Amino acid sequence: MASVNEELTTRLVDEAARILTEQGPAGLSLRKLAAAAGVSTMPVYTLFGDKHGLLAAMHREGFRRLGSALARAPRSGDALADVIALGVAYREAALAGPHLYGLLFGRMMPFYAPSAEGLAAEQAAYQPLVDGVTRCVEAGIFTGAGPGRIALHLWAVAHGMVNLELNGQLPPLGTPEELFLEALGYAGAPFLGVAP
Template identity: 35%
Template structure:
């Protein structure tokens, strides 16, 4: 008697976890439906039934990336020093991007031609964006920086993403001390440049 098909939420999570793990191990080139299904202990038809096609799986991975990143950044402790809190979160952002390079590439560089984020996908980053804007707003309210919190958040996040990409490509230097010095210079320069005059 053939085994009953079980297209369960648990199987969907297994496939999603397998996809994220496979990306980390083999990169975009190894991201095939058959390999992911095998790693999750199921069949390619089951994967297609749950996600529609490879683009649907990439879409799910995209959402999962933002969920994981938001959860990671939320672990940073909140103190009475809004500038230190913002820097701590940006350093956590850096660490996450370096640890999840291929996942970050899907989220921010979009290497798959069969996936182009639409309005629903772009909304998935809203909780992350709100979290960072709120951190910056604390800095504005405390007089640490001046300007629009949303504008500043975009600049700081773009800086972190660019610096993390440069670090991953070993363009920030070969010694941890020099890499850290350049990170500190970049973040301090932005925040000091936005500090109120006097």
């Protein structure tokens, strides 16, 4: 069960991401966040210290949520199906928290540089994909490149499709889920040696 501080932190991080997306960097301050969340400034300053502390918390929490979603993806005896499940989990995590996802992978705060802890959170969130691709390479399902390069290729396609969907820019060629799965299939095809 989450503590009161954890619940408040989660609520404030989500609200801060919404403010950042809607109002841009100039619209985000700890005072504005407190007012928007309906709390006094004291707990906001206690939790985050300053704006940089808030951004660091948002960054860590966003990657923690993404990593948790990928860690919950099914793992079976079918390594390729598991990589597809990771892609689906990635998309679902982005759609569940589009404001926070925009902070993680957008340039809304170009002056913010994550700490070593934040970079570790990024790597931890990405590792399940590398691990899944490694299983496919070891099973002979993927060939022609190392796991790191294949994982990067698959992530780039998944990320691009998610961004198009979140920005309402997907062409009307099918449902967003169908288009996402089709794109993943085409992304993996060069490494399978067979068209999807």
